[in-house]
Amino acid sequence: MSHGVTRDLGTLWVVDPVAELAGAANVALRDGRIERVDWRDGAxxxxxRFRAGGEPDLGDPTDLLLPxxxxxxxxxxxxxxxxxxxxASGERAAAHGGYGTVCLMPNSEPAxxxxxxxxxxxxxxGARRGVRLLPIGAATRGRAGTALAPLANLAAAGAIGFSDDGSPIADAALFRAALIGAGALGLPVIEHAEAPHLTAGGEAADGAVATRLGMRPWPSAGEIEAVARDIALLREALATEPRVRLHLTHLSTAAALDLVRSARAEGLPVSCDVTPHHIAFTDRWIAGDRRWAWELVAHGSSDRSADQSSALDPTPEAFDSNVxxxxxxxGADDAAACRxxxxxxxxxxxxxxxxxxxxERKEMEFGLAANGIAGIETALSVALAARAAGExxxxxxxxxxxxxPASLLPAAxxxxxISVGAPxxxxxxxxxxTWTPSRATLAGKSLNTPLIxxxxxxxxxxxxxxxxxxWEAPER
Ligand SMILES: [Zn+2]
Structure with a gap:
């Protein structure tokens, strides 16, 4: 379709987590490959510098180059x-967000x-941009949680893992079978950890905000119990299939992260991810308080200071279904634990x-609106906001x-x-x-983000x- 680019990128602040290098470097591309990386101060x-956090000093270039x-x-x-x-629109949005590879969850309709x-x-x-889209297969037929999906067929068709995301695989025997089946194919189960009997009808985290606003709680236990079960079943499945791998997606509670930390220390093949919104937003955003999570003093969940509770009075921004x-x-403690x-x-x-x-799926009463935030164009900026706060x-x-994320994917x-000769x-x-998300600046189709x-x-x-x-931004 297009020729590989030939361009001198000039001197930028380069952070390469593959080679674990960071510093000012002059980088040039030729025919779509990296032709030159001259580290100003040597490799x-x-x-x-990378070991020390990869941060530039005053006077170093501020334009960043990352993979x-x-x-x-x-x-x-x-x-x-x-x-x-x-x-097509997702690819545009991803490219604008700085992404070259995106894994897609299988809760399409049909699944x-x-x-x-x-x-x-x-x-x-129409014309492809070239962002790599990697599909994740459903773990169970129709994501209905009653029978395994044809995992081998899905793997042969390019699935990079299996998930019923949107829902957990609630049936324990089926979850174990999915782990073993996926493991035999060398692929992970990517689990949305939620104990439905604890979370049914939940609208907001259990805590001061839910109480103050009169919302039905989605308790932390709904995640913690699920993660504990998943790790126990992982341990069992491992006895049958040594290649089993479990990845827990969008964890949000300090206690569930602690369970993963302990399991990893034990050597179990479990990993997890966190979302931009769980590291940076808190449940106070539902009340209309839009301070970043790190701007709130993190208290023990039972110890809210007087000034924090008074600030819980809902503002005109409250009940935005985009959160x-x-x-x-x-709360701020859980967000801090995610970071x-x-x-x-x-x-x-x-x-x-x-x-x-x-x-149509968001403009309604908070508890009836669809779950989710459009975040692929703002994720990096949210992380950079956390960086600016020293987080x-x-x-x-x-x-x-x-x-x-690459470590969860097939080696290909x-x-x-950012090394010489690499594509x-x-x-x-x-x-x-800085930039400001708006209809004019976002490339995706939907505007359901509280960062507009x-x-x-x-x-x-x-x-x-x-x-x-x-993706190339218009001239500055
Ligand atoms: Zn999910």
Whole structure:
């Protein structure tokens, strides 16, 4: 389709989590490959800089160069809900977000439980941009949770894992069978951990906000109990199939992350991810308080200070259905635990759970609105906002968006980083610039994000996949 790009990128702040290098470097591309990476202070200094967090000093370049980002969890609504998003608009949105690779959840309509539907999830009508779309197959037929989907057929058709996302695989025997079946194919089960008997009808995290606003609680126990069960069944399944691998997506509670941390310390093949909204937003956003999670003093959940509870009076922004999400937004402590999990590697990725919804599915009473936030275009900016607050280093961000998610994928999809000779799979970010999400600036079809109108750090200037430009911002 297009020729690989030939271009001198100039001197940027380069963070390569594959080689674990960071520093100012002059980078040039030729015919779609990286032709030159000249580290200003040498490769040894770049290795030391990466270990120290990958951050530049005052006076260093502020434009960042990272490998193109990888999203483990997105919904492009194809087939079934093209008014909300389709593969073509999703690809545009991903490219704008700095992504080169996106894994698509199988809760299309119908669910991706056959090779045909799996293929239709990633079919782009018209010209392709070139963002890699990797389908995840349904774990059970119709995601109904009663019989296994044909896992081997789905794997042969390109599934990179199996999930009933949107729902957990509630039946224990079936969950265990899915782990074993997927493991035998060398693929993970990607589980939406939720104990439905505890969460039915839940609207908001259990806590002061739900109480103050009179909302039905979705308790932390709904996630913690599910994760405990999943890890217990993983341990059992491992006795049958040593290649079993469990990935828990969008974890949101400190206690569930602790369970994963312990299980990993024990050597169990379990990993997890957290979302941009769970690291940066809190349940107070439902009441209209739009401070970042790290701007709130993190108290023990039973210890809310007087000034925090008075601020719970709902503002005109309250009950915005764009902050209705599953699992729900939680308190500042849980958000802090999600960031800590990224820093210590318990969570290997920031995964967007990009869940676009047309206005028809969101403009209604909070508890009736569809769950989800359209987040693939703002994920990197949210992470950079956390960075500005000293919460996440560039090294952690690069791991969470590149090498961490890549480690869950088949080896063919591994990032080759920013090394001479590698295909140009890159994103250039003007980290000191800001942008404001709006209908005019977002490339996806849906606007269901509470970040509309809010200035965010980090403008994606250029996204390259396999040496081809998939996104280039207008001239500054
Ligand atoms: Zn989910």
């Amino acid at each position: 040894e200094a770049a290795a030391a 193109a980002l990888i999203d483990l969890h997105a919904h492009f609504r194809q087939p079934g809900a093209a008014a909300s998003e389709d593969a 991706a439980d056959s090779a045909e539907i799996l293929a239709s999830m990633v079919r782009v009508d 209705r999400v599953c699992p729900p937004l939680r 800590a999990a990224l820093r210590d590697g318990t969570a290997l990725a920031i995964a967007t759970d990009h869940a676009p919804h047309s206005r 996440l280093s560039l090294a952690t961000i690069a791991r969470s968006f590149v090498t961490g 999809h591994a990032s080759r980083g 140009a799979d890159l994103v250039v970010i003007a980290a000191a610039a 109108g809010r200035a965010l750090p980090g403008v994606v200037r250029l996204t390259l996949v396999s040496g081809v430009v998939v």
